[in-house]
Amino acid sequence: MELTKLVKNHAKALGCDLVGVCSIEALKEWEEEGKRILPNASSVVVVGCRLSRAAIDSDNIRMAQFDTHCVYDKLDRILNGLSVFLEDKGFLAVSLPLYLPIKMTKETQGLIGDISLRHAAVEAGLGEMGLNRLLLTKRFGPRIRLGAVLTTAPVNPDHRFTEKLCNDCGECIKACPAGAITEDGNVDVRKCARVILKYALPGLVRFVPSLVGKSVDEVWEATREPFLWEIWQTMTYGTFYNCFECIKACPIGK
Ligand code: B12
Ligand code: SF4
Ligand code: SF4
Structure with missing residues (x-):
């Protein structure tokens, strides 16, 4: 089977709901950092895992907190599984942090990640950035958490997401x-x-x-x-x- 299909099938088998690919060049202002993290990186495999609608809607905030914790845990395993899969195929691959650890400097104050996962997700065709500055997806809206693996594998990029999902309802x-x-x-x-x-x-x-x-x-x-x-x-x-x-x-x- 062709490499791109193999990688996406593997990501799905590991449990993600959405998967897409963008080239390292599509990261634009984050391209340089991507190449510093992994010289010769060519692609970014971006995955998304849904949050529970009921947990987010619950008036008890601990439900959303716990669900987020579970989803991050799942993403940790998916990213690690994907990196191992790609390295077994003879490429190099590195999982990007989901939120922590994050660079701590006086200027950024821990508010800017090494690579913006939302921008990578837009470039990988997963969804659009809404007014709330979150990635909105067709199926789950903003109820999705993101993860990504940077790799030297020549995986084919998807088209950038260009549809309008946010209806500006405010x-x-x-x-x-x-x-x-x-x-x-x-x-x-x-x-x-x-x-x-x-x-x-x-x-x-x-x-x-x-x-x-x-x-x-x-x-x-x-x-x-x-x-x-x-x-x-x-x-x-x-x-x-x-x-x-x-x-x-x-x-x-x-
Ligand atoms: C640091 C961080 C925070 C900080 C600071 C937020 C920030 N800087 O955006 C704080 C703690 C405040 C925060 C809050 C939240 N966060 Co947060 N956060 C992050 C983290 C770790 C890094 C974000 C980052 O680097 N942004 C970089 C800056 C430059 O991005 P930006 O400000 O949006 O960029 C703008 C411009 O600079 C310009 N731009 C700049 N470069 C480029 C490049 C291109 C190609 C384009 C088109 C545009 C563009 O366009 C942007 C829009 O105007 C990410 C994980 C990650 N590594 O991406 C999670 C992440 C963004 N957070 C997430 C979430 C869910 C939240 C919260 C809802 C908290 C919660 N309850 O879960 C809130 C939402 C706040 C909001 N509405 O935006 C999710 C978002 C999932 C999704 N569906 O989008 C992420 C992706 C974590 C994850 N692994 O899923 N977060
Ligand atoms: S942007 Fe506002 S609504 Fe969204 S997480 Fe931050 S404080 Fe809450
Ligand atoms: S304006 Fe409405 S549709 Fe757009 S992000 Fe905000 S709540 Fe969602």
Whole structure:
């Protein structure tokens, strides 16, 4: 069987819902980083795994957090399986991080990934970037998580996605508790981060100063705060996201 078909069939067999390919050149401003990560890389295999509609729609946020955790776990295994498959075929392949680890510098503040998976997904034909700045797909709307493998394998690229899926209804703008999404389709990522990462590093930074100058007994007393327990469970379990409203509000794929 032809290599492109073999790779896509394998990705599907590993459990992804969507798979597409783009060339390294199609990554445009991320091409240089792609070539730094893997010299002689020629293609990016982009995969998508659906989120549970019920979990996203639930009024209990822990359902969406847990489902996201499960989907990331699944994507970890799919990407690793694809990389091993490609290397067994004699090519080089590297899985890109789904969200962490991410480059930490003063300029980027952990807000820019090594390669933007949403842009790679558009180039690989998986969907369109909506007003909420998420990848919208025909079947699942924005209820999809992305992953990608960079490879030297000469896999044939798909066509860039050019259809219009977002209907500009503005539901994502109305739903965003941070007021982070604007009508021109921009997202103020710092406003968003303050909400979704409430119990991650920003939470810790807020909590630690409250302990300064306290006696041991007072510190013990302070550790009874649910805010600290939320930080503890966020950091130990990795359920970093504290908001899913721009996914939930979007009618596409429902
Ligand atoms: C850092 C990060 C964050 C940060 C910062 C967000 C950011 N910079 O976009 C924070 C913590 C705030 C965040 C929030 C969220 N995130 Co986030 N995040 C990432 C991460 C790790 C990197 C994003 C990145 O590098 N962006 C780079 C910048 C440059 O992209 P941009 O700002 O959108 O680019 C604009 C312009 O620069 C320009 N542009 C620049 N270069 C190019 C190139 C081309 C070819 C084109 C056409 C345009 C273009 O167009 C863009 C649109 O205007 C990605 C995983 C990954 N590696 O991609 C996940 C990721 C984007 N997050 C994801 C999700 C779901 C979320 C949240 C919903 C949180 C949640 N509950 O799950 C929110 C959504 C916020 C929103 N509406 O955008 C998913 C998105 C899935 C999807 N269906 O699209 C991803 C892909 C994770 C994954 N593995 O699935 N995230
Ligand atoms: S994740 Fe929440 S805070 Fe961030 S842009 Fe979406 S709706 Fe707004
Ligand atoms: S909620 Fe409406 S405006 Fe926002 S991305 Fe979805 S379709 Fe587009």
